[in-house]
Amino acid sequence: MTANKTTAAKTNAGNFFEDFRIGQVFEHATPRTITVGDVALYHGLYGARFAVQSAEPFAQAIGYPRAPVDDLMVFHVVFGKSVPDISLNAIANLGYAECRFLAPVYPGDTLTAASEVVGLRENSNRKSGVVYVRTTGRKTGGEDVLQFVRWVMVRKREPAAPPPEPVIPQLVGRVDPAHLAQHLPRLDLSRYVYPLAGSPHRWGDYAVGERIDHAEAMTLEEAEHQIATRLYQNTARVHFNQHAQAQGPLKRRLVYGGIVLSLARALSFNGLANAFHIAAINGGRHVAPTFAGDTLYAWSEVLEAAEIELRQDIGALRTRLVAVKNRSSAEFPHKTPQGEDADGVVLDLDLWLILPR
């Protein structure tokens, strides 16, 4: 038998645009048990300092059974599982929306993921198309822990292949805050120790329009983003294969966007130390690529404050989290006077954060 034949038979070359169908469901491979080892690596890779995720007694005192793992680690692990089926042949990750965190994940929980194709649109060049998937993460026992929609531009195997009926899903730009974080334990605020958490500022202390410079910064190394991205079992070759990247337009390995998310979130501790939980990501855009050697800064703006139904203990803050590279965040770089993304902006995220009231 020929090499190509046998290779085709066993090697997963990923799906191409014409392989996707509306309603198609992928049960993604490799369930993953999250452990305190992953939590330690998460601290080492990003420097997270939120007390609820950092200390068992702090989490237990306020009502958690134990310290939950960082919300974005759950996001990365679930996202990573979807890569071999959805985006191995992706040209670009275009965006995500309607990301909701549905249950806390604890060390010992095992995560699995599935994705449903909810939109398809071929590009006018006939060479590629946009695939929209709704990805759901589940933990042992089947409880949903995370759901989000993302859309990616995927190559066609055969440009001549007929285009599908275009379907573009209706996505809300803002998750309704009323039903956020219903899965969180009821917090006993009398036992939430603000000095240990790192700040006295609660939900009510933030004003809409307020901007916060997170001041600190992190320079990213190749080994750091590779270790993190492998930890999530994300196999997208642009992150790992310098030999191939050197022959492409970027010349370098591209940092997985989730690394920028997690670094910006960790930096946001300085100014939002009590925002202990991300309840939802309304939308996110990776405005520009990040490479090893880049130094990331971050700032936040408070967009909205919302109460949560039946919860007197916590409130939601909608914030814009912006990460910039190789320039200070002190002047809050965001848009040019022409409304374009300002120089150095790499991430523009719209979040619902949960804080004690």
Place this chain on the structure above:
Amino acid sequence: MTANKTTAAKTNAGNFFEDFRIGQVFEHATPRTITVGDVALYHGLYGARFAVQSAEPFAQAIGYPRAPVDDLMVFHVVFGKSVPDISLNAIANLGYAECRFLAPVYPGDTLTAASEVVGLRENSNRKSGVVYVRTTGRKTGGEDVLQFVRWVMVRKREPAAPPPEPVIPQLVGRVDPAHLAQHLPRLDLSRYVYPLAGSPHRWGDYAVGERIDHAEAMTLEEAEHQIATRLYQNTARVHFNQHAQAQGPLKRRLVYGGIVLSLARALSFNGLANAFHIAAINGGRHVAPTFAGDTLYAWSEVLEAAEIELRQDIGALRTRLVAVKNRSSAEFPHKTPQGEDADGVVLDLDLWLILPR
């Protein structure tokens, strides 16, 4: 007292060729308890995706008491312990053979190692000799978990020292498959979920002669191989000391060969996702050195398929696993028409893999 005297008294300078005797046994230092922390690092350093090692419920469903640690992590930890006694003054690791995995290792198990000298042969230049050792790894309770023979070229302290009677051990080039993997729990295949494992292909789906391009690749960084090699408490200075290496012929730190093994094994998931266990390494050669910055690809060839006595649940596949650097594995680079190792080949391994039937 003089510095040299006291240094000699306390510092381990390693053994030289004339220090070894046939039948000599070394109980190696530093027992090591393997934990979920090591497992997380193993994922982060190599991107392993085999479901049995990645998820407790998957392993338990098919009959394991819990998820075992990756076979090669056990190999690296046991190998690492032998370095201070056997190969601190090694010029080169020449090869290994008869490597058999004898029992699963779980987080919480503590590994120790011992080596017996089974062969000695002075080189004609009188400056060095080849030492053959049989190294055995044991876990808490004394059960053997791993055994292999390796041979290394070791410097002599005094070229004038008399040569030993040459003894060259008889090594089989192929471990008998009939007795492989007898230590594995009996698998309940009805509960082995192929989509979660990442491939539908079982033992019977592979044909002798079939070649599989594992397609993906990894570029290796200094920090990655150093962290991994330290994790195994391997102290060989060529991996860590740039100041000394810069003065030698290589000019660079040499990557521990076990890193290449583990990366090639992790890459082989794409094409061999159900090969959840390495039962034996018939032989292995590090054909060329690997350095930070190299990008590793891998491919496999099926050499033989064998049934295992008394086991209807699993079968053994003998495969050649080849790792190449800085060139694609799509054309299966291996030998030149003259029968020499092809350009870019760094590892040529002969394995017995276990798959569900």
Place this chain on the structure above:
Amino acid sequence: MTANKTTAAKTNAGNFFEDFRIGQVFEHATPRTITVGDVALYHGLYGARFAVQSAEPFAQAIGYPRAPVDDLMVFHVVFGKSVPDISLNAIANLGYAECRFLAPVYPGDTLTAASEVVGLRENSNRKSGVVYVRTTGRKTGGEDVLQFVRWVMVRKREPAAPPPEPVIPQLVGRVDPAHLAQHLPRLDLSRYVYPLAGSPHRWGDYAVGERIDHAEAMTLEEAEHQIATRLYQNTARVHFNQHAQAQGPLKRRLVYGGIVLSLARALSFNGLANAFHIAAINGGRHVAPTFAGDTLYAWSEVLEAAEIELRQDIGALRTRLVAVKNRSSAEFPHKTPQGEDADGVVLDLDLWLILPR
């Protein structure tokens, strides 16, 4: 509201010299539960090989409830917590003294830290001053695990601010050995297996004046020191922000001094394998900065041997531990004939080590 106003309101810009008062106490943020994940990373980052910290059965056999975490990991975690309150605006860490380890820390323990200002002295240039703090680390239940004094040079916000009454604490240069390590379990030496520990040399085998070349060396990478320093939640920007450092005098990121401590301690295994516990640090100086790419060697000199009250099982050795960069430690580089620090010396530490008798 203006950006600056809101930023000032929420962002921690750190304390300046005139913000400190004698007797002021800081309860530092972010309690941290230490896990086997942190232990695995500690092994991977430094290559520690001391049997008591490496293997549960070894520790339990001699009387520990379980394997304790490395003493210096406890030091780094406690030190890291103090950074946002004490040294975010530090120009330099000038030294530490009276560091005593007061109780073993085990995986699962949660560490908190507090610091009291015990000294203040403005510099003659009126632009900065020296702040002395006594920092105490505690574990779950409130037991003290570590206490040390450190002094740092901190910027003034307003050079015009009036100087405080100078207070300089009296610090002993040598912790009294009689009361060291009283918290350690009584060791059953009949079960301390010297070959597994890596050396036959006990407390009584070391002579005052004896010098030991630890022979091995480690080249340090940016990713390694950043991962380690983040793991300890140390936020000092000089370690992480290449964009800012490139504009300063060093041009590079500065390696957190604790990394050099831990690497030198790990290297000291070769020659001091049975020095399983650091009981105290009498004093320490970071003689010169360390950067990624530097290769660290280490040597030790035995300064003093002391018995410990009521303990026949263990004895204390006072040693000087010297780390040098980019030159061999074989000739024990320390001081010039003029009494200055010798070329390449980066760390000069005065320790009390505990060994079996």
